[in-house]
Amino acid sequence: MSADLLQVRDLRVSFGRRTAWFRPRSARRAEDFVAVDGVSLTVAPDEIVGVVGESGSGKTTVARAIVGLVRPDSGAVLLDGVPVGPVGRRTTAQQRTAQMVFQDPRSSLSPRMTVAAIIDEAWRTHPSAAPSGDRTAALHRLLDDVGLDASVAGQRAAELSGGQCQRVSIARALAVRPRLLVCDEAVSALDVSVQAQILRLLVDLRERHHLAMLFISHDLGVVHQIADRIAVMRRGVVVEEGQATDVLGAPRHEYTRSLLDAALELSGTDPRE
Ligand SMILES: Nc1ncnc2c1ncn2[C@@H]1O[C@H](COP(=O)(O)OP(=O)(O)OP(=O)(O)O)[C@@H](O)[C@H]1O
Ligand SMILES: [Mg+2]
Numbered sequence: 001m002s003a004d005l006l007q008v009r010d011l012r013v014s015f016g017r018r019t020a021w022f023r024p025r026s027a028r029r030a031e032d033f034v035a036v037d038g039v040s041l042t043v044a045p046d047e048i049v050g051v052v053g054e055s056g057s058g059k060t061t062v063a064r065a066i067v068g069l070v071r072p073d074s075g076a077v078l079l080d081g082v083p084v085g086p087v088g089r090r091t092t093a094q095q096r097t098a099q100m101v102f103q104d105p106r107s108s109l110s111p112r113m114t115v116a117a118i119i120d121e122a123w124r125t126h127p128s129a130a131p132s133g134d135r136t137a138a139l140h141r142l143l144d145d146v147g148l149d150a151s152v153a154g155q156r157a158a159e160l161s162g163g164q165c166q167r168v169s170i171a172r173a174l175a176v177r178p179r180l181l182v183c184d185e186a187v188s189a190l191d192v193s194v195q196a197q198i199l200r201l202l203v204d205l206r207e208r209h210h211l212a213m214l215f216i217s218h219d220l221g222v223v224h225q226i227a228d229r230i231a232v233m234r235r236g237v238v239v240e241e242g243q244a245t246d247v248l249g250a251p252r253h254e255y256t257r258s259l260l261d262a263a264l265e266l267s268g269t270d271p272r273e
Contacts, residue, residue: 011075050227099173103185105165111158221271
């Protein structure tokens with residue numbers, strides 16, 4: 001059995017040009033748009049792997065395939081060495097293993113639900129992860145884990161700041177005791193100072209809970225702060241992959257160099273600093 005928690009093997013995902021609510025896979029046509037074209041990735045337990053690439057390079061599509069929200073044309077997603085299908089075909093344990101944290105914390109939480117109800121919903125979806133004892137105490141422990149005060153429990157998502165909402169999203173993911181967080185642009189919608197706080201929280205959580213992460217971002221500076229290894233995607237393909245220090249310090253692919261130059265030009269500071 002492989003030591004990797006996540007393996008993505010030669011994943012290919014295409015989307016139909018025409019909208020149809022149902023189209024069997026056999027009806028996929030040559031003009032379908034190939035968003036992910038043979039991507040392979042691994043994430044070991046406790047490891048944070050960054051995925052960078054320009055808009056439209058297929059990062060979100062890979063993330064959605066990993067958590068089972070997108071059905072690949074071919075290739076495989078393996079958790080603990082076991083191939084897993086879309087959500088409906090996964091065992092509850094497999095569904096719990098990989099949890100996603102989305103970009104916009106406001107739209108990924110129901111604004112009218114209280115924080116307590118949001119977490120309770122996660123426990124109802126995965127009863128095997130629900131606390132057997134005092135739920136309120138467990139809720140407060142969970143909030144404390146993500147740096148939120150217990151008083152937030154009764155507040156509605158709409159009343160919280162962007163940073164607080166993202167902490168709630170992370171708490172919701174943690175509620176089902178995952179082993180892998182798939183963070184898709186999880187700090188991109190936040191102010192720079194809040195970004196830094198959430199990145200620190202994620203690094204902290206990795207240590208406290210032995211979590212692995214696939215951390216997707218278009219921002220090289222952000223990925224540099226958190227990732228052990230980095231995969232660079234372009235047009236549905238991983239063009240370069242390696243230790244973060246190597247990929248950013250001595251990029252082999254011209255596209256990685258152009259991403260670094262663009263980041264430098266945009267911010268005026270070197271993303272590796
Ligand atoms: N459900 C869909 N239907 C049709 N095309 C899609 C769908 N989802 C993604 N695509 C297309 O697939 C390509 C890759 O999209 P994806 O969202 O994975 O890119 P991304 O790297 O996450 O970009 P961004 O940095 O903007 O989030 C894009 O061209 C996008 O338009
Ligand atoms: Mg995306």
